[in-house]
Amino acid sequence: MTPTASSHHGTPERKRVGAIVRIAALLGAFALAVTPAAALDALVQKQTFTLPSYTTVGGAALRDVKVGWEAYGTLNAEKSNVILITHFFSGTSHAAGRYKPTDPAPGYWDAIIGPGKPLDTDKYYILSSDTLVNLNAHDPNVVTTGPATKAPDTGAPYGPRFPLVTIRDFVNVQKALLDELGIAKLHAVMGPSMGALQAYEWATGYPEVVGRIVPVIGSGDADGWLVAWLDAWASPIRLDPNFNGGNYYGRAAPKAGLTQALKIVTLSAGAAPWANTTFGRKWAEPGKDPAQDMANKYAVEAKLDEIAAARAELADANHFLYLVKANQIFAAGGDVGLARITAPVLLISSDGDLLFHPSAIQRTADEIRKGGAPVEQVKISGGRGHLDGIANIQEAGEAIRRFLDK
Amino acid sequence: MTPTASSHHGTPERKRVGAIVRIAALLGAFALAVTPAAALDALVQKQTFTLPSYTTVGGAALRDVKVGWEAYGTLNAEKSNVILITHFFSGTSHAAGRYKPTDPAPGYWDAIIGPGKPLDTDKYYILSSDTLVNLNAHDPNVVTTGPATKAPDTGAPYGPRFPLVTIRDFVNVQKALLDELGIAKLHAVMGPSMGALQAYEWATGYPEVVGRIVPVIGSGDADGWLVAWLDAWASPIRLDPNFNGGNYYGRAAPKAGLTQALKIVTLSAGAAPWANTTFGRKWAEPGKDPAQDMANKYAVEAKLDEIAAARAELADANHFLYLVKANQIFAAGGDVGLARITAPVLLISSDGDLLFHPSAIQRTADEIRKGGAPVEQVKISGGRGHLDGIANIQEAGEAIRRFLDK
Structure with a gap:
């Protein structure tokens, strides 16, 4: 695989994004060629990572796999201050900031990402990645590869012949992106809902890479419910x-x-x-x-x-x-399961969550503890149910800050 | 209106039911011409009530309105021992017993209805009624009137020209059935889910008729959720x-x-x-x-x-x-609301209920108490969520027995 991480520009539909890149450049926001170091009072830029070839967990060979990503904060010289953000089922990598000043709302976790916030962009380099088969395939700010993508062999969308992919495939593509950027260690992996599943998968699949995880409103496998x-x-x-x-x-x-x-x-x-x-x-x-x-x-x-x-x-x-x-076939760590996790865990949940039942959250915490990793639990009670993990994440803000700064 | 309450017989599709009637007769199970007094070791018989004309709450005139009903226990001479059972959204009037010995399961509340059970058929006459627009319109054991019914004027099913009907319409048709049977007072009205809505509607709409109500897994109106x-x-x-x-x-x-x-x-x-x-x-x-x-x-x-x-x-x-x-437009008691209720209330709920949230149950209890009626609350905790009110109703059995026998 010879992956490439590149900014969008050149194609007509990317003109607006190109303009944003220029604005960001005027603000002196670029510390590295490919990684915007803009504080969040600057604009956010979507970038594209391309993997020329990727073989899925199920053994299917894909060519020209692309996912989008964006970042907030500055990568330090040692590349040791990276927090990876993984998105939820209907989400994208747009976790914080705005693409343009007139955007009606910032990214979904803007409440906790920024200068001085719990995910402090004065300290951390926050990298957020689109997944494979991202739901919002027709959003100009999303870059993903899935059934709606034109297959290199035919030039027509894959449709249902696209291979089944797993949460582990999402994580493997993110790993290739980090390799390309020369990032060998992650200070933390953190995400809500399906983002939590990716965090568990990172901690079981690449335990040597992951310093800590913050799974939010998600359990270590998909239960029957x-x-x-x-x-x-x-x-x-x-x-x-x-x-x-x-x-x-x-x-x-x-x-x-x-x-x-x-x-x-x-x-x-x-x-x-x-x-x-x-x-x-x-x-x-x-x-x-x-x-x-x-x-x-x-x-x-x-x-x-x-x-x-x-x-x-x-x-x-x-x-x-x-x-x-x-999501249905997700069970972190395969046969060994959550006991494979060595990284400290801050598990954030809402007892009003109808999808990830409190019993699934508790079982997850118990199974991780059995493997020896420390688990701290925090509950949000904002009255939004599952969505508390997005809409009311600031309730857990100080717990997140302490956990990340440990 | 000249309503008639009659047993099924004569029409070809009713032959099997007719056979059941004969078996029940052989068992000496009939105390009154139209009301089977069989203990639940005898078989249950569906009966049909016909209202020649009925005008809905919304003002639509319907002819030849039919609903099914069945009963367990014996109506006393004073007709003062009647408990009316009202069914849930996807249910029917089959609350207890079996139509034939080979039925795989008895009616849905059989656990609490029968000789010596909380709804003691040695003491009470338990009458259970199908609603208008019953979901199971094509079940041979259900008698209902709704869009699938052949309209008397055309001979073709009403389809979407059937008028909108309300929980109050369900109750009004039940009231007409009771009038036909000469039953002026109800010892209690009791039902789960949509059956609870009917119980609230009875207590607000006909307070002089209703001795007490036992709404199970249901609130006094449909909230936004x-x-x-x-x-x-x-x-x-x-x-x-x-x-x-x-x-x-x-x-x-x-x-x-x-x-x-x-x-x-x-x-x-x-x-x-x-x-x-x-x-x-x-x-x-x-x-x-x-x-x-x-x-x-x-x-x-x-x-x-x-x-x-x-x-x-x-x-x-x-x-x-x-x-x-x-169900959506349901709000018991209209503008006056639940404060109209004078009958004592035993309100049974499950905190695991996703549909009728504990906050809706509590609000209902509080509003009834404001009107002066006493409310006793019992919670079931069987792990089935909303369905606890059917599958695990026996958990509340003794509370129901005490409340009914007061």
């Missing part, structure tokens, strides 16, 4: 007549099914206090009482539909199904 | 190309969508301890590792599909959507 939910999420996609067994590129995509799938994701990642405080029994439209007509909706229904429809615009249905599979 | 879940349940049906806006009678029904809808119902009514104890990460088929092929499944996925497919055979997609609406 999570397996069933992932399947329930996927079911609307297969019902959409446009799905056609995954062969829909170049024709109408199964957007209605994908929208309903994303709606169930959002709902099951939520919690009753959130729905009742934010919406309660409010109607979607004044004058349209839901009790008067089968078609009249409540605000909570309309808002979930709206969120899901917006997300479906940038997402790909096959990528959704490949992510479901990767 | 439940509204959203009901919508998520329904979404696969609308994706099924056979759904066709509800106009599918006489052609292929949207069975695939209905199956997926029922799968989400079963899962969200469940709980992690159940999924993990019963299935964990077991494969659906030996030799077919889910990690080896996108099509290979885990046991929990296959079992949920199997359960859902079996239930879809007897269910109707339009009825599902009408039930979703009736």
Whole structure:
């Protein structure tokens, strides 16, 4: 493998990103050729890592594998201050900052990443990576390889002939990126939900590389409960007549099914206090009482539909199904399991989490401790359920800071 | 209205039921012409109540409204020993006993209904009623009126022109059945989930009739969280190309969508301890590792599909959507609300319930107490989540017995 890490520029759809690169350069934000060292008052830049060839855990050979990444802070001379951020199921590598000043919101963990924040960019180099089969395949700020990617041999999207990939494959591609950047050790690996799964996989798969992990709202394997939910999420996609067994590129995509799938994701990642405080029994439209007509909706229904429809615009249905599979078959450390972990663990969870049940979190902590690694546990109680690990991560901010600075 | 309560016989599809009636008669099980007084070692018989005309809460006039009902125990001379059982979303009036000796399982609350049991059939006359738009419209043991029913004016199923109906409509039809049977007072009204909603509606709508209520795993209105879940349940049906806006009678029904809808119902009514104890990460088929092929499944996925497919055979997609609406728009007592309740309340819930959140249960108890009625609360902890109210109702058995016998 001869991987390359390069900035985006040149192609027409990357012009805006190119402009951002220029702005960042004007701000004097580049410490190294390929790694932006901008403090988060500067803009964030997406970069592309290319692996000319990669063989999956299942033995499938892929050519020209690309994933996106971005970074916040400055890589020190020893390259010893790296924290790797791994993203959640429907997330991307955009963990902090903004691509342009007018972005409506910063990356998902901006509350804890930045100068003086728990993941202190004055101290750490925070590197965040897109995964293979990233859900948001059609987001111009996402770089990924999956069924929607044009296969080098045919020039047409892989579709369902793309090989099954695992969380370990996500981690192996990240490892190749770090090798390319000359980073031999990680101060920490940290991520929420599917990002936690990657953190466990890093700690079991590359124990010599990983200094510590902070898995957030995620357990060391997918239990039966999570397996069933992932399947329930996927079911609307297969019902959409446009799905056609995954062969829909170049024709109408199964957007209605994908929208309903994303709606169930959002709902099951939520919690009753959130729905009742934010919406309660409010109607979607004044004058349209839901009790008067089968078609009249409540605000909570309309808002979930709206969120899901917006997300479906940038997402790909096959990528959704490949992510479901990767999450379902996840069991960190294979036969040896979590006892393989040697790195200290800060395990952050929410007891209101419907997807990763408190019993799964506790079992994970217990199994890691059996192997001898120290586990510290912190609970968030923000009323958002699973999403507490993203929306209310600042509740665990000082615990994270202490753990990282140890 | 000139309602009639009659046994099934005569029509070809009722022959088997007719045979059961004969067996029951041979056992000497009939104390009254229309009401079987069989102890539950005798067989249960479904009966039909017909209302020649009924006007819904929304003002729609329906003719020839039928619902099924069954009863366990003996109605006393004063007709003062009646407990009305109201069923859950996907349930029927079959709360106890068997229709024939070879039935694989008895009615859903058989654990607490029978001679010497908390709902003691030696003492009480337990009457259980099908609702309007019952989900299991194609179950030969269910009698209901809804979109799948042939409209008297056309002879064709109503389909989506059937009027929107409410929990109050369900209760009003039950009231008409009681009037026909000469029952002026109810010792208690009791039911799980949507059955609890009917119990609250009885206590607010007909306070002078109801002696006490036992709502189980249900709150006094549908909060935003439940509204959203009901919508998520329904979404696969609308994706099924056979759904066709509800106009599918006489052609292929949207069975695939209905199956997926029922799968989400079963899962969200469940709980992690159940999924993990019963299935964990077991494969659906030996030799077919889910990690080896996108099509290979885990046991929990296959079992949920199997359960859902079996239930879809007897269910109707339009009825599902009408039930979703009736549950979403539910708020007992209208503008006055739960403060209208005067009857003592035994409120039974499970803290593992994902659908009726503990906060909704507590709010319900508090609002009833504000109106002055006494509320006793009991929690079930069987690890089945919402379904604890059915599968583990015996945990609350003695509390129910004491409350009913007060």
